Amino acid sequence: MMTSPREFDLLAFGDPVADIMLRADALPPVGGKTLGQSLGIWPGGTTANVACAAARLGLRSALFGRTGDDAYASLLRASLLGHAVDTRWLSSMAQTPSASAIAVLAPTGEKSIIYMPMPAAPVEAHGLAQALAQTRMMYAMPYDFDQFAGLCHQARQAGVRIAIDLEAAVAPDPGQMRRRAALADIVFFNEAGFLAGTGQPPTPDAMREVLALGPGEVVVTLGAEGAVAINHGGHARHVAFPATVRDTTGAGDSFNAAYLCARLAGQALPEALRFACAAASCTVAALGARGGLPDQQRVACVLQHGIRPKETSA
Template sequence: MSRRWDLLAHGDPCADVVVALEEASRFGEKVVGRPLGIHAGGTTANAACAFSRLGGRAAVYGRVGDDAHAALLRQSLQDFGVDMTHLRTEPHSACACVIAMVPPSGDRAIVYLPMPPCEPDLADLAAALRQTRVLYAMPYDLEAFADASRLAHECGAQVAIDLEAAVAPDRDAMLQRIALADIAFFNESGFTAGTGRSPTPEALAALLAESRLQAVVVTLGAAGAVAASREGTALQPAFAQPQVADTTGAGDTFNAAFLLARLEGRGLQDCLRFACAAAGHAVTAVGARSAMPDRAAVERIIGGGQEPPLAESSC
């Protein structure tokens, strides 16, 4: 069946307020910072932008407010070629916001300020899902995600989720969410929080075996990424970059690139290599979307040299 989009990103775009710190901050202490600007962001919206920049067809399903950040968020999605048919404006509301604090190491800490919850329009969501191949979500709200997952499968779409420790802080929360998904992405801390294990190939394969998932993928920061699917397991080192400016959005870029490669029918190792190369490019500028690569840039990285066991870039 022909579909209008390859990826439907489910979630509200965010305004990222980025601050550089002279040293890492700790509770109860004051540190000196400097503003690095306000950028368009949001985990699922970032993935949609990365997916589109790489040549895929992406749309976003969510809300923005009517404050000063709304125009920035809409303009960025338009610039990346993301379809906004199902992005609605919530009157008298502030857009979702992230405060990102970037220490000298480049590894940011974030504070997420979401929009208030609302009753979902399931008929509208179903109409969007009938036009996409994959629903992509970060499922904070389990009840809302359960409805979206059910509709996606009824409409013939796959479901991919991004699970961080803030989303699924324990095994029960993790299992409830992966039971509703086909592909699960974790960062290292999210996998450990959800499973109680380090993300080894064996641990990923064990999680795959006890679930309905088709693939489990874990990003490992500077060490690259690991994945397990029904075809086996794979490890991929990160691609070194001369300078890491900001890791914000690197994981979103990784997930988008992996999904695009998978939809193109690539093998598991190829998907990981393509995704790590895309994420490596994404860390070279400040802002989640500032250095999102196109396909040509990713292919240049892949063809450009050695992949060390431990690299400076972050997936």
């Protein structure tokens, strides 16, 4: 991996989340009821998961975010520290609940999520400036566009590259997507997010339209079908690695972290996709967003017995 004089390779921006996990055969209808099973409370949150996954893969990782002062706060902080994520910029808000989510797992391992964020608050500018000055890349899930635009301005001034995840809940229409994608260097979508943000499936031509907005790379995960990526040098696709799916929670976060790890290490687009697909196959085989996060050795084992990357020209 290329060395850098900055202390961190990746700064994840966002609040960690307590995942209240349930299992049910089906979601209840409006006004109805269904039987379920409690699976416990697990540390999660998209950006926090990426920070943990990146650290497991050897990146120097930090998180800029908040917890409340409730019972979840110590769980969230302890998990970050347990994954070797630097928490010096993780603040605590008094008399405030931490972010939480209710995740309902279907028998297939697919999940449905209700997200309950922390209340909005101004970003602590001095701490953010310190954090950005010490990192190579920032990763965010930009729900609040105005906050994200300010964050990007500071990141650019600090010479920091910007990677974002655009789910349908973040950018539910083409206008919302375009404004966010135009500010980033690397844009990640899942298939539903790409369809919501563009009105099209992720064909090479549709992905080039997003690329034309300004980012240098566009990556779309396709679940069991693998993933596709495009940059100004070409287009690549990789199928998913075989896996026994227990829980898909955090699989996209693991994929994104692994892709960034590979790209920061100088790997080409096809190899980065292959590496990321291998990492995701480990994550879905365990319960919880972080229960199956792999290290480099585990990904190498998958790759050794896996599928070679498929590459197509632009």
